[in-house]
Amino acid sequence: xxxxxxxSKLHKAFALIDELAxxxxxxxxxxxxxxxxxxxxxxxxxxxSSGTRHAGIKPGSKRxxxxxxxxxxxxxxxxxTRNLCCAAPVTISKEHLLQPAPSIQAIVCNxxxxxxxxxxxxxxxxxxxxxxxxxxxGIGPEEVLVSSTGVIGDPLPMDKINRALDSFSAVLLEDPxxxxxEAIMTTDTFPKFFGLDISLSGGTAxxxxxxxxxxxxxxxxxxxxxxLVTDAHIDRKTLQEMLTKAxxxxxxxxxxxxxxxxxxxAVLLSGPSGGVEILPGSEDAAIFHAALESLMIFxxxxxxxxxxxxxxxxEILVEGAATDTDAGKAxxxxxxxxxxxxxxxxxxxxxxxxxxxxxxxxxxxDPEKVSITFxxxxxxxxxxxxxxxxxxxxxxxxxxxYTITVSLGNGPGKAVVRTCDLSKEYIEINGSYRT
Amino acid sequence: xxxxxxxSKLHKAFALIDELAxxxxxxxxxxxxxxxxxxxxxxxxxxxSSGTRHAGIKPGSKRxxxxxxxxxxxxxxxxxTRNLCCAAPVTISKEHLLQPAPSIQAIVCNxxxxxxxxxxxxxxxxxxxxxxxxxxxGIGPEEVLVSSTGVIGDPLPMDKINRALDSFSAVLLEDPxxxxxEAIMTTDTFPKFFGLDISLSGGTAxxxxxxxxxxxxxxxxxxxxxxLVTDAHIDRKTLQEMLTKAxxxxxxxxxxxxxxxxxxxAVLLSGPSGGVEILPGSEDAAIFHAALESLMIFxxxxxxxxxxxxxxxxEILVEGAATDTDAGKAxxxxxxxxxxxxxxxxxxxxxxxxxxxxxxxxxxxDPEKVSITFxxxxxxxxxxxxxxxxxxxxxxxxxxxYTITVSLGNGPGKAVVRTCDLSKEYIEINGSYRT
Numbered sequence: 001x002x003x004x005x006x007x008s009k010l011h012k013a014f015a016l017i018d019e020l021a022x023x024x025x026x027x028x029x030x031x032x033x034x035x036x037x038x039x040x041x042x043x044x045x046x047x048x049s050s051g052t053r054h055a056g057i058k059p060g061s062k063r064x065x066x067x068x069x070x071x072x073x074x075x076x077x078x079x080x081t082r083n084l085c086c087a088a089p090v091t092i093s094k095e096h097l098l099q100p101a102p103s104i105q106a107i108v109c110n111x112x113x114x115x116x117x118x119x120x121x122x123x124x125x126x127x128x129x130x131x132x133x134x135x136x137x138g139i140g141p142e143e144v145l146v147s148s149t150g151v152i153g154d155p156l157p158m159d160k161i162n163r164a165l166d167s168f169s170a171v172l173l174e175d176p177x178x179x180x181x182e183a184i185m186t187t188d189t190f191p192k193f194f195g196l197d198i199s200l201s202g203g204t205a206x207x208x209x210x211x212x213x214x215x216x217x218x219x220x221x222x223x224x225x226x227x228l229v230t231d232a233h234i235d236r237k238t239l240q241e242m243l244t245k246a247x248x249x250x251x252x253x254x255x256x257x258x259x260x261x262x263x264x265x266a267v268l269l270s271g272p273s274g275g276v277e278i279l280p281g282s283e284d285a286a287i288f289h290a291a292l293e294s295l296m297i298f299x300x301x302x303x304x305x306x307x308x309x310x311x312x313x314x315e316i317l318v319e320g321a322a323t324d325t326d327a328g329k330a331x332x333x334x335x336x337x338x339x340x341x342x343x344x345x346x347x348x349x350x351x352x353x354x355x356x357x358x359x360x361x362x363x364x365x366d367p368e369k370v371s372i373t374f375x376x377x378x379x380x381x382x383x384x385x386x387x388x389x390x391x392x393x394x395x396x397x398x399x400x401x402y403t404i405t406v407s408l409g410n411g412p413g414k415a416v417v418r419t420c421d422l423s424k425e426y427i428e429i430n431g432s433y434r435t
Numbered sequence: 436x437x438x439x440x441x442x443s444k445l446h447k448a449f450a451l452i453d454e455l456a457x458x459x460x461x462x463x464x465x466x467x468x469x470x471x472x473x474x475x476x477x478x479x480x481x482x483x484s485s486g487t488r489h490a491g492i493k494p495g496s497k498r499x500x501x502x503x504x505x506x507x508x509x510x511x512x513x514x515x516t517r518n519l520c521c522a523a524p525v526t527i528s529k530e531h532l533l534q535p536a537p538s539i540q541a542i543v544c545n546x547x548x549x550x551x552x553x554x555x556x557x558x559x560x561x562x563x564x565x566x567x568x569x570x571x572x573g574i575g576p577e578e579v580l581v582s583s584t585g586v587i588g589d590p591l592p593m594d595k596i597n598r599a600l601d602s603f604s605a606v607l608l609e610d611p612x613x614x615x616x617e618a619i620m621t622t623d624t625f626p627k628f629f630g631l632d633i634s635l636s637g638g639t640a641x642x643x644x645x646x647x648x649x650x651x652x653x654x655x656x657x658x659x660x661x662x663l664v665t666d667a668h669i670d671r672k673t674l675q676e677m678l679t680k681a682x683x684x685x686x687x688x689x690x691x692x693x694x695x696x697x698x699x700x701a702v703l704l705s706g707p708s709g710g711v712e713i714l715p716g717s718e719d720a721a722i723f724h725a726a727l728e729s730l731m732i733f734x735x736x737x738x739x740x741x742x743x744x745x746x747x748x749x750e751i752l753v754e755g756a757a758t759d760t761d762a763g764k765a766x767x768x769x770x771x772x773x774x775x776x777x778x779x780x781x782x783x784x785x786x787x788x789x790x791x792x793x794x795x796x797x798x799x800x801d802p803e804k805v806s807i808t809f810x811x812x813x814x815x816x817x818x819x820x821x822x823x824x825x826x827x828x829x830x831x832x833x834x835x836x837y838t839i840t841v842s843l844g845n846g847p848g849k850a851v852v853r854t855c856d857l858s859k860e861y862i863e864i865n866g867s868y869r870t
Contacts (some may be wrong), residue, residue: 085794085802117790119803119819152787153821262791338773338857339865346866352587355552356697359520367520368554384554386588422773424859430774431781 004054004063010039010178013190020301023401026196027290033195033206038177043195045206045231047071047273051173052183055164057112057150057157065164066183068107068227069137069173070272075233076104077240078145079247081264087116088126089146090263096130096142102236103140107227107267108133109147110161111184111212114223116152116262125156132165147265149212149223150186181210184225187429188212192302198232198291200284202276205232207291211299213306224251226266226299232288233271238280242289243268250296254304254418268292304418305401309425313401313418314344318358321413326363328415330406333361335419345421347397351379351386358406369409375402382409439489439498445474445613448625455736458836461631462725468630468641473612478630480641480666482506482708486608487618490599492547492585492592500599501618503542503662504572504608505707510668511539512675513580514682516699522551523561524581525698531565531577537671538575542662542702543568544582545596546619546647549658551587551697560591567600582700584647584658585621616645619660622864623647627737633667633726635719637711640667642726646734648741659686661701661734667723668706673715677724678703685731689739689853703727739853740836744860748836748853749779753793756848761798763850765841768796770854780856782832786814786821793841804844810837817844 017035026032037043044050050068058064078097080090096102108129115122130144148156181191195208213224234242247266271277278284305313316335321327334340337357343350351372359367372380374396380386396402452470461467472478479485485503493499513532515525531537543564550557565579572579583591616626630643648659669677682701706712713719740748751770756762769775772792778785786807794802807815809831815821831837 083791083794084798084800085790114787117787117802117819122819152785152791153815153819262794338861342862342865345862348866350587352549352552355520356518356587359518359697363519365519367552380588384552384557384588422862424862426773427777427780427857427859427862430777431783 004061005179005182009190013192016190016305017194017302020298020305021194024294024298027294029199029287030291030294031197033197035194038193038195041174041176043177043208045208045229046275047231047271048229049173050175050177050180051168052175052179053164053167055110056160057110063179063183064112065110065161066108066180067133067137067168067173068180068229070105070269072272073103073105073143074269074272075236075239076102076145076267076269077236077243078265078267079244081261083262085117085262087114087148087263088118088122089115089129089148090265091123092126092130093145093147093265096145099142103143104145104269105139105143105272106133106137107145107147107269108165109149109184109225111149111186113148113150113154113156114152114263115148115156118153118155121155125158128158129161129165132162133168136165136168145267147225147263149184149225149263152262177208177210181212184210184212186212186223187308189306192299192306194295194298196291196295198288200232200276200278200287202284205230205276205288207232207295209295209299211303213303223261223263224303225264226251226296228266228268228295230268230270231273231275233275233277234288235280238285239268239270242292246289246293246296249293250300253416254300301418304420307420308429309423310420311423312344312399312421314420315403316417316419317403317405318408319405319414320407320409320411321415322364322411323413324415325413327413329361330358330363330408331415331417333357334406335417338422341419341422344397345423347394349374349379349388349390349393349397354404354406355380358408363408365408365410371407371409373405439496440614440617444625448627451625451740452629452737455733455740456629459729459733462729464634464722465726465729466632468632470629473628473630476609476611478612478643480643480664481710482666482706483664483704484608485610485612485615486603487610487614488599488602490545491595492545498614498618499547500545500596501543501615502568502572502603502608503615503664505540505664505704507707508538508540508578509704509707510671510674511537511580511702511704512671512678513700513702514679516696518697520552520697522549522583522698523553523557524550524564524583525700526558527561527565528580528582528700531580534577538578539580539704540574540578540707541568541572542580542582542704543600544584544619544660544662546621547585548583548589548591549585549587549698550583550591553588553590556590560593563593564596564600567597568603571600571603580702582660582698584619584660584698587697612643612645616647619645619647621647621658622743624741627734627741629730629733631726631730633723635667635711635713635722637719640665640711640723642667642730644730644734646738648738658696658698659738660699661686661731663701663703663730665703665705666708666710668710668712669723670715673713673720674703674705677727681724681728681731684728685735688851689735736853739855742855743864744858745855746858747779747834747856749855750838751852751854752838752840753843754840754849755842755844755846756850757799757846758848759850760848762848764796765793765798765843766850766852768792769841770852773857776854776857779832780858782829784809784814784823784825784828784832789839789841790815793843798843800843800845806842806844808840
């Protein structure tokens with residue numbers, strides 16, 4: 001199995017994750033795990049294990065199929081794409097979660113093929129994936145969540161998938177977090193994973209997550225997947241509330257509202273084997289929620305950092321808007337503007353493009369009151385006063401990550417969107433993805 | 436003066452304009468002019484002349500200032516950007532047009548600097564440009580429309596502009612259409628101009644236009660300017676109605692609704708010197724309107740064809756939508772999707788990206804009913820049936836221009852948006868535009 005792993009990608013992951021983790025201020029009670037341990041199967045929270053395969057969906061000898069298994073029925077929460085053309089696995093996973101009393105014990109996910117825009121056959125195939133997985137693990141098909149990512153419009157190669165699923169059984173689920181993250185990659189240049197230990201009144205809980213996504217910075221551009229597991233036991237309603245809220249502050253800050261891909265999905269499984277219990281409304285719940293949000297923001301940043309062809313992670317913070325909605329409009333329009341993103345790439349302090357994007361965003365403000373800073377450097381002051389050191393600006397624009405703050409001077413509204421630069425590599429990658 | 440012209444760009448213009456004109460079906464009563472004649476000053480309709488200068492706003496020795504002059508008060512119509520941060524010249528031109536009985540005799544436009552996001556000083560400078568022009572031509576300042584295009588946020592170099600304007604006088608307005616179009620270029624790779632003769636009941640009218648814009652395909656990305664002149668005499672109200680309607684079917688089909696740049700402007704001047712008179716509601720008015728619309732669509736296509744780094748002009752036609760509004764949403768989302776645009780560039784028949792973009796556009800439809808054709812080749816049929824010859828698809832995708840038709844199967848709504856591919860050259864151009 002070892003030959004499947006591309007160690008250069010794994011080492012890139014360790015280096016980038018270490019760098020970003022060091023810059024992160026984690027919430028109180030949350031301790032980041034040593035990321036090198038993610039290569040051991042003991043990294044997973046108690047009650048969870050995983051297995052991966054090279055099914056042959058992706059070319060070459062890469063891992064392209066994974067199962068995450070809970071040792072018993074887990075509490076489950078999920079958020080899904082809002083794209084009208086949602087993929088078959090999204091439909092099937094929703095069905096399984098929407099049962100009156102869902103009992104979820106496994107997630108199966110393949111990369112290399114999205115099983116999207118595949119009609120009736122696609123639904124049949126997604127159901128078959130759940131059934132085969134259930135059979136291999138000795139659980140019910142409705143206890144399996146199904147996920148796919150890759151090319152849209154091609155039928156799943158079910159013979160290959162069935163053959164790989166047949167080879168699974170509970171005892172063979174011995175892969176660590178790192179390899180599981182590897183198996184869900186598409187154009188990602190490194191696997192994305194992280195974990196926290198959380199100190200609660202009843203003991204320590206562990207929370208781990210893997211994610212994938214690059215296809216530019218926005219999940220509207222390519223599939224964003226995140227699978228999170230914790231040994232803490234949290235009731236389903238609280239778990240869903242936490243995931244939905246944390247999702248709004250993490251993965252949704254790298255998406256245009258409603259502009260999700262056909263396959264986007266984030267799942268959180270909790271406490272299959274009697275871990276620390278967290279009661280709704282308790283202080284522990286607040287602590288766990290803060291830790292969950294910080295982990296999801298961390299994974300979201302890893303996705304942006306790995307945006308196709310991206311070399312920089314840039315936070316666009318819009319403040320002083322009339323409302324949060326207005327701030328969000330301005331932040332998203334700036335973050336998605338190709339002209340802004342190419343200027344970020346060229347390390348050009350082109351604030352004119354930033355203000356022009358805000359001006360067409362639909363947010364209401366007086367252009368004369370706008371100010372813009374790059375990290376701590378004032379680039380534009382109210383009244384269109386712009387007198388900054390190009391040298392200092394170049395220094396900031398040369399950083400791997402920095403923040404652009406746009407103050408509209410029109411109220412208390414605020415929003416953050418995380419984006420990346422637009423490079424020639426993006427064109428290279430996407431000009432030839434399908435063929 | 437001759438050394439200012441880059442003849443390779445002019446020859447590129449002649450070749451591309453010839454090619455596109457040959458593919459165009461012009462309306463009855465409209466005869467395209469021989470485009471090589473645009474290099475002679477007699478190309479302009481009776482009553483119009485133009486002059487250009489190298490003021491030194493742009494680097495090198497390029498033309499960067501132009502005046503179009505009517506021989507007397509013209510009937511004038513205009514449409515302007517809806518960007519909240521509109522540029523100073525837009526504000527001043529609006530003021531001049533909104534007088535109770537506007538009399539417009541000239542348009543002055545510089546390239547290289549947008550005079551946008553320049554505050555009070557910008558307004559003062561735009562007013563000064565109108566005054567200097569008026570002085571040189573012996574007309575009133577409020578008879579001048581002012582326009583600028585180029586970098587946002589830098590103050591206009593008024594000393595250079597004043598020096599150049601001082602050198603103008605009516606007798607020196609001897610430049611042809613070609614050079615006038617050259618003077619308003621920014622990142623355009625060729626000047627854009629065309630003209631029609633229109634047979635009306637009272638004789639022949641001439642209509643000529645120049646345009647600029649590249650900055651990707653969408654005017655939300657960079658300034659789109661168009662200046663049109665005709666010797667036909669049309670009352671102001673009718674002229675404005677015609678321009679607004681024709682604009683919706685031409686320049687607005689290459690823009691995201693409301694997503695205009697800070698400086699966009701299209702102006703139409705009519706009949707300063709007793710040409711054919713066109714009465715409101717007459718058959719002649721209908722004929723002229725059709726010709727105007729076809730010329731504006733032609734200029735719009737030239738802009739897309741010259742999209743920064745663009746190699747292809749692609750019409751996205753969405754039909755079968757519940758409403759025209761829904762069709763417009765889907766067409767614009769497809770046309771602006773970086774993933775679609777990179778696939779067009781890579782000549783990859785990636786219909787999955789097209790349907791995924793439609794799915795997130797907000798348009799309501801049943802994905803199972805969608806069909807997609809590339810020119811006359813069916814790529815996707817209802818029920819997600821896709822079985823086409825990759826060879827035939829490659830052939831179509833290799834063309835300089837083609838049409839992608841997306842039928843949603845949900846009603847009579849229709850919309851067209853014209854787009855181009857996204858290439859590495861776009862990144863090259865925009866990564867270093869300001870500096």
